[in-house]
Amino acid sequence: MGKRFAESKVRVRYGETDQMGVVYHGNYPQFLEIGRVEWLRQFGVSYRDMEESGVMLPVISLTISYKKSARYDDLLTIKTTLKKIPSIKIEFDYEIFAENGDVIAEANTVLAFMDMKKNRPVKCPDYILEKLEALPY
């Protein structure tokens, strides 16, 4: 049983550090977002297009476990893994790695598909589900 994942790179910006000399913990949610957007993009799905078609994906829960510090100018790798076939929610696990392979953080997010006009939950759009069907589960 495999899980489909994607890897994204992000270089730490100066403004993302804090006075401890490491990446401010509150900046990690942005890294996770980069991870899942790039995960989607590999299926030919643009989050931007999805939102323009009237479906948005607010985060409803977020968990981050900080293992090691990341520093300015580090090139981090965000490994994003779809946890299960999405329904009205979509759940991802994440691992963030330093260049030497150390795990910087582990994280999980749950997001909800929302119809922007009706402002209510909807199922994952079919055109996305079809692309995920072929994933090995």
Place this chain on the structure above:
Amino acid sequence: MGKRFAESKVRVRYGETDQMGVVYHGNYPQFLEIGRVEWLRQFGVSYRDMEESGVMLPVISLTISYKKSARYDDLLTIKTTLKKIPSIKIEFDYEIFAENGDVIAEANTVLAFMDMKKNRPVKCPDYILEKLEALPY
């Protein structure tokens, strides 16, 4: 000849520092925004209401001169001064002060009144101009 101004307080957040141990220079535009929103509020004008009525105020130019460092937990004072009676633009000067009175930064912004539906510049709404008329110039 006087200029009408307002003073706002903002306490520096940990996440606003960078690894130099001072407030990241890129966070100052947020402080300026707090300053001009509070400036507006003293005339009974809510920027939020203005935007909901269909007029937004994008920044079209920004200048900041950094004089001294601000540090975590500092309580800064932002003095916001309307530069002249607004037309299709509105211009503010700012001074940011430390608690000991030192000038941390000086700044200037020009913003444009935009009709959100038509996506084009408009004149400053009359209900704002009326409130500014009484200002000593």
Place this chain on the structure above:
Amino acid sequence: MGKRFAESKVRVRYGETDQMGVVYHGNYPQFLEIGRVEWLRQFGVSYRDMEESGVMLPVISLTISYKKSARYDDLLTIKTTLKKIPSIKIEFDYEIFAENGDVIAEANTVLAFMDMKKNRPVKCPDYILEKLEALPY
């Protein structure tokens, strides 16, 4: 059995919104930090002083459950509650409320006391423990 808590106010900044028209989910960690710093301050403890004395408090885990959206210019209340007497870790629960009393988010963070020079975990400083002793548990 009571738990000692503190309430802090924070007004949502324009730059904290995202294109969904609500507060970007990644900005909540900053609100939590404001909450726990103000919680500490009511005991006469300044987080800044603690750090200057060589003890820092990195976040080691963070969980946020997003219940409702917060909007620009909202005045949020962050209720921060110490979960138990700190040891080498300190744990807080948080609730974030809208002005109408709605729960916007619930959260939890665990932080570790770290000796900055030795770069290793230490126990909660005695001068803080003494202040917490009187808390009803």
Place this chain on the structure above:
Amino acid sequence: MGKRFAESKVRVRYGETDQMGVVYHGNYPQFLEIGRVEWLRQFGVSYRDMEESGVMLPVISLTISYKKSARYDDLLTIKTTLKKIPSIKIEFDYEIFAENGDVIAEANTVLAFMDMKKNRPVKCPDYILEKLEALPY
């Protein structure tokens, strides 16, 4: 007479938008920083290494002129141009371009070389000046 420049790419993050649906104006300073760090890197100079060697480069003035909006997921190009041979200051001009070539913003920053231990201005380190000598001016 030519000026040496570098081009960097940055993809707009969701959290960088605001409720106008465009990139929050206060996030541009981060883009400029990416630009000048990559400009330096092409000469084999790492800003991180420079700072670790005891020289830091605080921004002392910043000017941004906003021409057009940038949007979520846009791939921006930051063109960074050294304005003149640095002394105790270093000055850059910037242009930010959309994918279609439109100019999104023009900007300028002046930074000062600072000896971190002595906390006072110093001249641009020789190992950087030597690399800039060959530039066509």
